[in-house]
Amino acid sequence: MSPDIPPEALARYVEAAADALGLSLTPEQRPGVLAFFGMAARFAAVLEASELPPHDESALRFEPVAVPTAPPAGPSGAEHAL
Amino acid sequence: MPSDATSWLGQDASAMAQAVRTGQLSASALTEACLQHIDQSNPQLNAFTAVLAERARQRARQLDADPLLRQGPLAGVPFAVKNLFDIAGLPTLAGSRIERDSPPASADALLVRRLEAAGAVLVGALNMDEYAYGFTTENSHEGPCRNPHDTARIAGGSSGGSGAAVAGGQVPLSLGSDTNGSIRVPASLCGVFGLKPTFGRLPRTGSYPFVSSLDHLGPFARSVRDLALAYDLMQGPEDPRLAHDPGCGQRPVQACSPLLTQGMAGLRVGVLGGWFEEQAGAPAQRAVQQVAQALGATTRHELPLVEAGRAAAFVITNAEAASGHLNDLRRRADDFEPLSRDRFLAGALIPAAWVARAQRVRLRYAQAVASVFQQVDLLLAPATPCAATPIGAETLQIGERRLPLRPSMGLLTQPLSCIGLPVCSVPVWGCDPDLPQLPIGVQLIAAPWREDLTLRAAAALEALGLARAPIAPDFLPR
Numbered sequence: 001m002s003p004d005i006p007p008e009a010l011a012r013y014v015e016a017a018a019d020a021l022g023l024s025l026t027p028e029q030r031p032g033v034l035a036f037f038g039m040a041a042r043f044a045a046v047l048e049a050s051e052l053p054p055h056d057e058s059a060l061r062f063e064p065v066a067v068p069t070a071p072p073a074g075p076s077g078a079e080h081a082l
Numbered sequence: 083m084p085s086d087a088t089s090w091l092g093q094d095a096s097a098m099a100q101a102v103r104t105g106q107l108s109a110s111a112l113t114e115a116c117l118q119h120i121d122q123s124n125p126q127l128n129a130f131t132a133v134l135a136e137r138a139r140q141r142a143r144q145l146d147a148d149p150l151l152r153q154g155p156l157a158g159v160p161f162a163v164k165n166l167f168d169i170a171g172l173p174t175l176a177g178s179r180i181e182r183d184s185p186p187a188s189a190d191a192l193l194v195r196r197l198e199a200a201g202a203v204l205v206g207a208l209n210m211d212e213y214a215y216g217f218t219t220e221n222s223h224e225g226p227c228r229n230p231h232d233t234a235r236i237a238g239g240s241s242g243g244s245g246a247a248v249a250g251g252q253v254p255l256s257l258g259s260d261t262n263g264s265i266r267v268p269a270s271l272c273g274v275f276g277l278k279p280t281f282g283r284l285p286r287t288g289s290y291p292f293v294s295s296l297d298h299l300g301p302f303a304r305s306v307r308d309l310a311l312a313y314d315l316m317q318g319p320e321d322p323r324l325a326h327d328p329g330c331g332q333r334p335v336q337a338c339s340p341l342l343t344q345g346m347a348g349l350r351v352g353v354l355g356g357w358f359e360e361q362a363g364a365p366a367q368r369a370v371q372q373v374a375q376a377l378g379a380t381t382r383h384e385l386p387l388v389e390a391g392r393a394a395a396f397v398i399t400n401a402e403a404a405s406g407h408l409n410d411l412r413r414r415a416d417d418f419e420p421l422s423r424d425r426f427l428a429g430a431l432i433p434a435a436w437v438a439r440a441q442r443v444r445l446r447y448a449q450a451v452a453s454v455f456q457q458v459d460l461l462l463a464p465a466t467p468c469a470a471t472p473i474g475a476e477t478l479q480i481g482e483r484r485l486p487l488r489p490s491m492g493l494l495t496q497p498l499s500c501i502g503l504p505v506c507s508v509p510v511w512g513c514d515p516d517l518p519q520l521p522i523g524v525q526l527i528a529a530p531w532r533e534d535l536t537l538r539a540a541a542a543l544e545a546l547g548l549a550r551a552p553i554a555p556d557f558l559p560r
Contacts, residue, residue, distance in 0.1 A: 017431040022412050025427065029415065032424025037431060040400055043393035044436040050390040050443050058438065059445040060295065063328070 102158035109158030154201025191288030208243030230554030238268035263495025270523025281502025356384035404429030465523030
C-alpha cells in the first residue's frame with residue numbers, strides 16, 4: 001500500500017484492518033482514528049521518500065539468549081530476583 | 083544552615099544527605115517535614131497519585147537506627163517516582179484507569195532499589211500522561227498535574243508529576259521516563275534539571291514499558307550535583323542471572339559527579355539550526371542564545387535527516403505503543419484516556435512495512451548524526467517550542483504557525499531521543515517578555531555514552547547563575 005493514500009482508500013483500510021484485528025470502531029472514535037492514521041500515513045510518506053540502500057539494517061537487533069545458569073538462592077545485596 | 087526540618091526542604095538532596103549523615107538532621111524529621119509539605123501542596127499541584135507515608139516513615143526509622151545505613155550518599159533524601167515504576171504492594175498504574183485492576187507489583191523497580199540502597203526514602207508515586215503517551219500530563223483519570231510556577235498551566239509530560247514535585251519543593255529528586263521527550267519537556271516547563279541518559283544506559287527493569295525501542299529512564303533534580311549523583315547511583319550492569327532489561331547496554335558505571343568541576347575546557351560547543359530553529363518560538367531561541375554565549379558556542383550545525391528521524395520515531399511509537407494494549411483496545415477502549423485513545427487505536431492498524439522501514443531509517447539517521455559529533459562535542463537546542471501553556475489549550479503558536487499543542491510540545495525532543503543521544507535539560511529564565519516568571523529548558527546534547535559532557539556543561543551554566551532551579555515561590559516549604 002502506498003503511503004500516499006486517498007482519503008477514501010484510507011478509510012476503507014482503517015475499517016478493514018480494525019475489523020480484522022477485532023477492533024470495533026464506534027462513530028465517536030472513527031474521526032480521531034482516521035485523523036491519527038492519516039498523520040501516520042504522512043510520516044510514512046516521509047520515510048518512503050528517504051533513500052535507503054537495500055542492505056541498510058534495522059535499528060533493532062536480536063541477541064541470542066545464552067544458556068541460563070542457576071539464579072542465586074536469595075536476595076543478593078540491593079538487587080534481588082523479581 | 084537551616085535550623086529545622088522544614089527549612090531543610092529548601093536545600094538540595096546532597097545538602098540534606100550531608101545533614102543526615104552528620105547528625106544535624108534525622109531521616110525521620112526530614113521525612114515528616116516532606117510528607118507535611120506534600121500534604122499541604124498536593125491539592126494545588128496534583129503531582130502525587132499515591133503518598134507512601136507509612137513506608138517512608140518505616141524506612142526513615144531504619145536509617146535513624148542504623149549508623150551504617152545512615153552513611154549512604156542519599157541518606158534520608160525523600161524521592162518520588164513516576165507511577166510507571168513498580169512499587170511493591172501497589173498496582174503499577176502507568177497513569178491509567180485500566181491498570182487499577184492489575185495485581186500489585188511484587189517488588190520495587192530496579193532504579194528505586196538502587197536509590198534506596200543509597201539511603202534515599204521513597205515517599206510516593208507521581209502523576210503522568212496515561213501510558214506515557216502525552217506531553218502535558220492532562221490526565222483525565224487523575225486530573226491534570228499543575229505547574230508550580232503558574233498552576234493554571236501545564237507541567238508538561240508525560241513525567242509531569244516528576245517535574246512538578248521537584249519544582250514545587252515536594253521532593254528534591256524524582257524519576258521519570260522519556261521516550262520522545264517526557265523528561266525534557268516537564269523539566270523545561272517546570273524549571274528543573276532533567277537528564278535523559280543514552281538509550282540503554284539505565285536498566286528499565288520493573289517499569290511499565292511504553293515503547294521498548296525508545297524508552298529511557300532518568301532523574302529530575304534542583305541542582306546539577308544532585309542530578310549527577312542520582313544518575314551515578316542508578317548506573318551499572320544488572321545481575322545477568324536475574325530478570326533484566328534486554329534493551330540495557332549493561333555498561334559499567336561511568337561516574338559523572340567527580341567530573342562536574344572540569345568546566346568547559348577543551349569542549350567544542352555548537353548550536354543546532356534548521357529544524358531546531360524552525361520549530362522554536364522566539365523565547366525558546368533566546369534561551370539557547372543565552373546558553374550559547376555562556377558556553378562559548380562557536381559553530382552552527384544542522385542535523386541531517388531530522389524530519390525522517392522524527393517520522394521514524396512517530397511511526398515506531400504509534401505502532402509499538404498500541405501493540406502492547408491490543409486486548410484492552412478490543413475489550414475496553416472507552417476506559418482509555420480520551421486524549422490518547424484514538425491515537426492508540428490508529429497505532430494498532432499501522433502496517434508492518436511502515437514500522438520496519440522506520441527502524442531502518444532510524445539507524446541511517448543515527449549514523450548520519452554520529453558524523454556531526456566528529457566536529458563538535460556538545461550541541462544546544464531548545465527543549466520545548468515555548469514556555470508552559472494553559473491547561474486545556476489545544477494549540478500553540480510558533481512564529482506565524484498555529485499547531486496542535488499536544489503533539490507539538492515534543493517537536494524538539496523527539497528527533498534526539500529517537501537515536502538515543504544523552505541530553506540534559508537546563509532551566510533558563512526570563513526569555514519570554516510576556517511570561518517573565520516562566521522557564522524554558524535548553525537541551526545540552528552529546529554523543530552516545532557522553533552524559534559526562536552534558537553534566538559538565540550544566541554545572542558550568544549553574545555556576546554562572548544562568549541555569550537554576552528554584553522552588554516555585556508559591557510552594558516554598560513553610
